[in-house]
Amino acid sequence: VGYPILDLNNYKKSISWYMRSLEQVIIDTLNLYGLEAIRKDGLTGVWxxxxxxxxxxxxxxxxxxxxxxxxxxxxxxxxxxxxxPCGLLEYGVTSMEKLFNYKINMDDMKKNLISCFRNIFLMN
Structure with a gap:
């Protein structure tokens, strides 16, 4: 779970921009693990x-x-x-553990996620 607190006055005053940026952080993080994560048109989240x-x-x-x-x-x-989940009957849920059939190291995950977050939100 990630709860970023950002002042969008310093970025872009757009809820959709912020949501798509958060999705991109997650997509980029999952790509580091070789997973092809995507958005679905009209739906929020990462798939x-x-x-x-x-x-x-x-x-x-x-x-x-x-x-x-x-x-x-x-x-x-x-x-x-x-x-x-999310009121969507036609879709399932998954996890990295389910996809890889082993537990993911959370310390590595946090580092990777933070790195991708910093890249998307230009916090270098």
């Missing part, structure tokens, strides 16, 4: 094929961001059995 691997939910007040994203890394997907 591997027809399965959602990351969900986004933000709040913006006075152009300051709150909340953020959830990327399924080593997520127990059994928790999704009793719900309809």
């Amino acid at each position: 591997i094929g027809d399965e959602k691997i990351a969900a986004l939910g933000v709040r913006i007040s006075r152009w300051v961001t709150m909340h953020g994203f959830a990327l399924n890394v080593n997520t127990n997907l059994d928790y999704y059995d009793g719900i309809i």
Whole structure:
């Protein structure tokens, strides 16, 4: 889970720009692991094929961001059995652990995600 707090006055005052930028951070991070992550037209989040691997939910007040994203890394997907994730019946969910069949090192994941975040939001 990532909850970036950014002042979009210093970037671009656009909710859609911010959401697509967060998605790109996750896409770039997953690409580092050899996963072909994509967006789906008209839907928010990041996908591997027809399965959602990351969900986004933000709040913006006075152009300051709150909340953020959830990327399924080593997520127990059994928790999704009793719900309809994001209200989307026709799509499933996945995790990196499910795709690779082993647990992902979270320290490495955090470093990779932060690096991609810094690149997208030009924080060098």
